[in-house]
Amino acid sequence: MKRTRVTLRDVARRLDVHPSTVSRVLNPRTRSMVADAMAERVMEAVEDMGYRPNPFAYSLKTNRSFIVGVLIPDITDPLFPPIIQGAERTLAGAGYTTILADTDNDPERQRVNFEIMRERQVDGLIIATARFEDPVIAEHRGGDIPMILVIRTINDPAMPCVINDDAYGIGLIVSHLAALGHRRVAHVAGPQDVSTARVRHRAFEDAMRKAGLEPDPSLIQFCCSFAEEEGRGAASDLLERGETFTAIVAANDLLAIGCLDALALFGKRCPEDVSVTGYNDMPFVDKIQPPLTTMRIPHDEMGAMAARLLLKRIEGDATAEGSISIRPELVVRASTGPVAAGKK
Amino acid sequence: MKRTRVTLRDVARRLDVHPSTVSRVLNPRTRSMVADAMAERVMEAVEDMGYRPNPFAYSLKTNRSFIVGVLIPDITDPLFPPIIQGAERTLAGAGYTTILADTDNDPERQRVNFEIMRERQVDGLIIATARFEDPVIAEHRGGDIPMILVIRTINDPAMPCVINDDAYGIGLIVSHLAALGHRRVAHVAGPQDVSTARVRHRAFEDAMRKAGLEPDPSLIQFCCSFAEEEGRGAASDLLERGETFTAIVAANDLLAIGCLDALALFGKRCPEDVSVTGYNDMPFVDKIQPPLTTMRIPHDEMGAMAARLLLKRIEGDATAEGSISIRPELVVRASTGPVAAGKK
DNA sequence: CTGAAAGCGCTAACAT
DNA sequence: ATGTTAGCGCTTTCAG
Numbered sequence: 001m002k003r004t005r006v007t008l009r010d011v012a013r014r015l016d017v018h019p020s021t022v023s024r025v026l027n028p029r030t031r032s033m034v035a036d037a038m039a040e041r042v043m044e045a046v047e048d049m050g051y052r053p054n055p056f057a058y059s060l061k062t063n064r065s066f067i068v069g070v071l072i073p074d075i076t077d078p079l080f081p082p083i084i085q086g087a088e089r090t091l092a093g094a095g096y097t098t099i100l101a102d103t104d105n106d107p108e109r110q111r112v113n114f115e116i117m118r119e120r121q122v123d124g125l126i127i128a129t130a131r132f133e134d135p136v137i138a139e140h141r142g143g144d145i146p147m148i149l150v151i152r153t154i155n156d157p158a159m160p161c162v163i164n165d166d167a168y169g170i171g172l173i174v175s176h177l178a179a180l181g182h183r184r185v186a187h188v189a190g191p192q193d194v195s196t197a198r199v200r201h202r203a204f205e206d207a208m209r210k211a212g213l214e215p216d217p218s219l220i221q222f223c224c225s226f227a228e229e230e231g232r233g234a235a236s237d238l239l240e241r242g243e244t245f246t247a248i249v250a251a252n253d254l255l256a257i258g259c260l261d262a263l264a265l266f267g268k269r270c271p272e273d274v275s276v277t278g279y280n281d282m283p284f285v286d287k288i289q290p291p292l293t294t295m296r297i298p299h300d301e302m303g304a305m306a307a308r309l310l311l312k313r314i315e316g317d318a319t320a321e322g323s324i325s326i327r328p329e330l331v332v333r334a335s336t337g338p339v340a341a342g343k344k
Numbered sequence: 345m346k347r348t349r350v351t352l353r354d355v356a357r358r359l360d361v362h363p364s365t366v367s368r369v370l371n372p373r374t375r376s377m378v379a380d381a382m383a384e385r386v387m388e389a390v391e392d393m394g395y396r397p398n399p400f401a402y403s404l405k406t407n408r409s410f411i412v413g414v415l416i417p418d419i420t421d422p423l424f425p426p427i428i429q430g431a432e433r434t435l436a437g438a439g440y441t442t443i444l445a446d447t448d449n450d451p452e453r454q455r456v457n458f459e460i461m462r463e464r465q466v467d468g469l470i471i472a473t474a475r476f477e478d479p480v481i482a483e484h485r486g487g488d489i490p491m492i493l494v495i496r497t498i499n500d501p502a503m504p505c506v507i508n509d510d511a512y513g514i515g516l517i518v519s520h521l522a523a524l525g526h527r528r529v530a531h532v533a534g535p536q537d538v539s540t541a542r543v544r545h546r547a548f549e550d551a552m553r554k555a556g557l558e559p560d561p562s563l564i565q566f567c568c569s570f571a572e573e574e575g576r577g578a579a580s581d582l583l584e585r586g587e588t589f590t591a592i593v594a595a596n597d598l599l600a601i602g603c604l605d606a607l608a609l610f611g612k613r614c615p616e617d618v619s620v621t622g623y624n625d626m627p628f629v630d631k632i633q634p635p636l637t638t639m640r641i642p643h644d645e646m647g648a649m650a651a652r653l654l655l656k657r658i659e660g661d662a663t664a665e666g667s668i669s670i671r672p673e674l675v676v677r678a679s680t681g682p683v684a685a686g687k688k
Numbered sequence: 689c690t691g692a693a694a695g696c697g698c699t700a701a702c703a704t
Numbered sequence: 705a706t707g708t709t710a711g712c713g714c715t716t717t718c719a720g
Contacts, residue, residue, distance in 0.1 A: 007697055018707045023699060030700090035705060052463050056404040057697035060712050065400075067443075075429050076644075078627070081419045085446050088419075092445070092457075097464060099411075100444040101436070102429050113436075119396050120441060257631060283422070287601060289633035300420075351713055362691045367715060374715090379689060401713035404696050 006051045015045050022046070026053065059121065068096050068310065069117035073105045073129045077226070077254070078282040079299060080128060083150055086303025087126050094311050096123070103129050105225065111136045118145065124310045126303075130154050131193045146313040150306040151299075153195045153323075160313070162306040162324045166196055167203040169295040169328040173249055173277050174207035176293070176330060181339040182247040182275065186219040188234045188259055190226050190251035197226070200251045200279065219245055223255060231258020232265075239266045246274060246339045253278035253285050253294055260288070260335070271337035281331050291333035302326060350395045359389050366390070370397065403465065412440050412654065413461035417449045417473045421570070421598070422626040423643060424472060427494055430647025431470055438655050440467070447473050449569065455480045462489065468654045470647075474498050475537045490657040494650040495643075497539045497667075504657070506650040506668045510540055511547040513639040513672040517593055517621050518551035520637070520674060525683040526591040526619065530563040532578045532603055534570050534595035541570070544595045544623065563589055567599060575602020576609075583610045590618060590683045597622035597629050597638055604632070604679070615681035625675050635677035646670060 012019040017038070024030040025042040034042075045051075059065050068091050072080050088098045099122065101113035110129050114136050117125060124146040130137055134154050140147065141159065149161035177185055187204045190197025201220075208215040221237055223230035231250055238245065239262060250256035256278030263270050270276050270290055278285060278294035285292040305324055352370075356363040361382070368374040369386040378386075389395075403409050412435050416424050432442045443466065445457035454473050458480050461469060468490040474481055478498050484491065485503065493505035521529055531548045534541025545564075552559040565581055567574035575594055582589065583606060594600035600622030607614050614620050614634055622629060622638035629636040649668055 005697095008699095009697075019697090020699075020708085021706060024706085027699085033705070038705080054404070054697050055464055056400045056409075057712090058699080060398070060400040060404050060697080060714085061699050063712085070444075075425045075432075076627070078422065081425055084444070085419050088444060088446055089448075092460075097460065098444050100428070100432060100442050102432055104433075116436075116441065120399055257628075260631075283420070284601075284628045284632065287604075287633070288628065288631040349713095352715095353713075363713090364692085364715075365690060368690090371715080377689070382689080398713050401696090402715080404698085404713085405715045407696085 005054065006049045007054070008051070011042070011045050011049055011051050014049065015041055017042070063121065065121045065123050066096050067099055067120065067122045068307070068314075069099050069101065069113075069120070069122040069125045071110065071113060071117075071125065071127045071129045072100065072102050075100075075102045078284075079151070079252075079280055082299035083128060083303035083306075086300035086305075087150075087307040088303075090304045090307035091311070094307075096311070105129075107131065107134075107136070114140070124148070124314045126150060126306050126310060128152060130195065132195045132198055133193065146310060148306050148310045148313070150302055151196065158322070160309060160322050162302050162309065162326070163195075164295075164297045164302070164326045164328045166199040167206070169279065169297075169330075170200050170203035170249070171207045171210070172328075172330045173279075173293075173295065174204065174211055176332065176336065177247050177249070177275060177277070178211040178213065180247075180275065180336060183213055183339075184216070184219065184245040185213065185247045185249060186221070186238055186243065186245040187215070188231055188248055188250040188255050189220060189222045190255065191224055192222060194226075197251050204249055219243055223251070226252050226254050228254050228258040228261070231255035232261045233258070235259040235262035236265070239263075239268070247336070248274060248276045250276060250278050253280045253282045253292060256292055256294070256335075257285075257288065260290075260292075270335055272340060275336040277336060279328075286333060290335045293333045293336040294331055295328040296331050297328045298326065349398065350393045351398070352395070355386070355389050355393055355395050358393065359385055361386070407465065409465045409467050410440050411443055411464065411466045412651070412658075413443050413445065413457075413464070413466040413469045415454065415457060415461075415469065415471045415473045416444065416446050419444075419446045422628075423495070423596075423624055426643035427472060427647035427650075430644035430649075431494075431651040432647075434648045434651035435655070438651075440655070449473075451475065451478075451480070458484070468492070468658045470494060470650050470654060472496060474539065476539045476542055477537065490654060492650050492654045492657070494646055495540065502666070504653060504666050506646050506653065506670070507539075508639075508641045508646070508670045508672045510543040511550070513623065513674075514544050514547035514593070515551045515554070516672075516674045517623075517637075517639065518548065518555055520676065520680065521591045521593070521619065521621070522555040522557065524591075524619065524680060527557055527683075528560070528563065528589040529557065529591045529593060530565070530582055530587065530589040531559070532575055532592055532594040532599050533564060533566045534599065535568055536566060538570075541595050548593055563587055567595070570596050570598050572598050572602040572605070575599035576605045577602070579603040579606035580609065583607075583612070591680070592618060592620045594620060594622055597624045597626045597636060600636055600638070600679075601629075601632065604634075604636075614679055616684060619680040621680060623672075630677060634679045637677045637680040638675055639672040640675050641672045642670065 103110040130152040153161040189201040205215045221234035281296035447454040474496040497505040533545045549559045565578035625640035
């Protein structure tokens with residue numbers, strides 16, 4: 001039923017010229033090879049006949065797809081849409097189309113999607129699904145397809161990435177808490193196979209020491225994923241065990257929200273009894289009760305940066321900067337406050 | 345640098361058979377044409393040599409891309425990620441790849457992206473960007489590329505879509521409010537060029553009358569977009585004008601959140617002074633202050649349904665059901681309450 | 689059951 | 705400045 005598309009040959013025939021002439025006119029790089037008068041006529045016919053180049057023919061010939069793949073662990077995590085948006089916008093501006101895959105936080109699905117994208121001959125890959133030790137990425141490192149990581153990085157400092165400076169951010173948070181008089185600070189850590197969670201955990205301990213506070217191992221809870229329920233569970237454990245603390249540094253906002261839930265469940269007030277901090281400043285954390293103190297990261301900008309870096313590499317600029325680390329910004333809201341007089 | 349891929353011919357040469365034999369083995373539909381023994385040998389070589397079919401060659405030949413385009417108005421609106429996820433998952437399961445475009449709520453960008461997808465020869469389109477009168481969609485209606493709308497529909501009942509039953513949902517909300525004793529109910533309506541906003545507005549007036557309450561035109565405020573600031577502005581206008589009302593039906597959650605802001609700004613308490621309702625039950629509206637009464641829509645399921653319907657159509661099932669309308673579910677939280685004694 | 693041949697629509701070397 | 709030729713990797717008649 002598909003009414004057959006207008007081809008290059010159709011246009012050529014109508015003008016009684018050779019297809020390659022038409023091709024040359026259409027390609028900016030070869031456009032100068034053809035006489036202006038001819039070019040004019042060609043453009044007119046192209047316009048008139050509604051000619052659209054066939055991308056498959058082009059790609060088959062040139063091995064360039066003008067498609068970039070984006071791998072996301074979970075698109076319903078509010079962290080990722082801005083990244084996708086930033087990347088997609090930049091990519092579209094450069095004439096690239098974005099293909100999206102949601103790996104559902106599953107390494108196996110990541111592998112499969114990686115494979116699919118390879119088969120589809122994407123010109124490059126933006127990856128937000130990296131685990132710290134990631135065989136799939138390691139395997140393709142140095143392969144023929146340019147890749148860049150966003151948000152999460154891997155166990156290899158040479159791998160190009162756009163991340164935020166987690167150590168710096170956690171440092172800011174701990175200082176903020178210390179300045180408010182907190183000494184017993186708990187940490188609800190994220191899944192340690194993800195770089196952000198891992199770095200934040202290390203940074204938490206370092207920053208505590210730097211603030212003259214020995215981190216107490218019994219105040220550190222590890223979560224299996226960056227999910228609200230995990231945060232709720234972790235904080236509940238702390239509370240159930242009867243640990244004493246006046247603040248919780250959660251590894252991200254979702255975890256922090258879970259902590260808030262647990263606090264409410266146990267009849268603790270935030271920030272009067274326990275202060276809580278998040279990380280990411282994701283949408284609407286300023287609307288929750290209490291509004292969350294957190295670290296702001298320019299996610300859309302990071303998506304755009306990743307896309308730009310990738311494009312440079314795709315376009316063969318070997319001198320393109322390797323990686324970018326962004327300094328996040330502390331946003332103080334009502335979930336943190338001074339330690340109550342009696343609790344110091 | 346691209347090490348040249350293994351082709352069908354390479355495999356054929358190694359086995360000393362004709363490329364078409366290999367092709368036949370690989371294609372399920374023609375697989376039966378070749379002897380089992382031969383097929384076995386072929387599969388082995390394919391495996392062994394790591395052969396991957398070239399999708400461009402395939403598509404060039406067959407005019408099938410196994411790509412579906414998804415058009416989204418704004419991926420950072422929490423409404424859409426679940427839809428994308430549901431669709432992408434279903435599509436991936438059927439061997440299709442998803443290409444994503446964010447039109448930024450801009451009709452012009454919608455047109456451009458539509459065009460790009462056409463050029464890319466997507467096998468089908470899932471569209472969440474429809475405006476009620478949408479020339480771009482109308483133009484391609486009946487064209488050669490299957491399309492299905494999600495969430496928002498157009499001015500043409502015959503157009504296949506997966507939507508929720510807005511009239512039913514608004515009816516539930518108005519009944520809920522009426523049962524709580526509200527008589528002066530305001531409506532913060534969405535952009536009237538979008539079907540959801542339009543239907544919700546009509547349904548609001550109808551439901552009010554059905555509840556024996558004449559809708560007061562001075563209590564209806566129109567917004568230009570489904571954005572928080574718009575909701576804030578609309579509610580502020582109502583309040584500034586000194587209108588009297590005890591409840592606001594907002595056309596969606598984002599607008600409702602804006603209303604909540606405005607109420608707080610004007611020193612009104614929710615729900616004691618004014619009840620507020622949203623629509624969508626987007627993530628985290630249960631965490632805001634006060635937790636929002638709203639309508640729940642199974643967004644991910646709708647994305648999946650849209651994908652399934654589209655696939656049927658792509659695969660040439662003309663008898664595929666046309667459209668689906670889902671009944672949403674009222675979720676009562678703390679943003680609605682009985683009218684205060686003195687205000688009735 | 690397998691081979692031969694043609695061609696999808698385009699680009700790029702090579703010729704003129 | 706334009707035309708010629710070949711071929712990207714695959715599917716699909718048509719023969720045998």
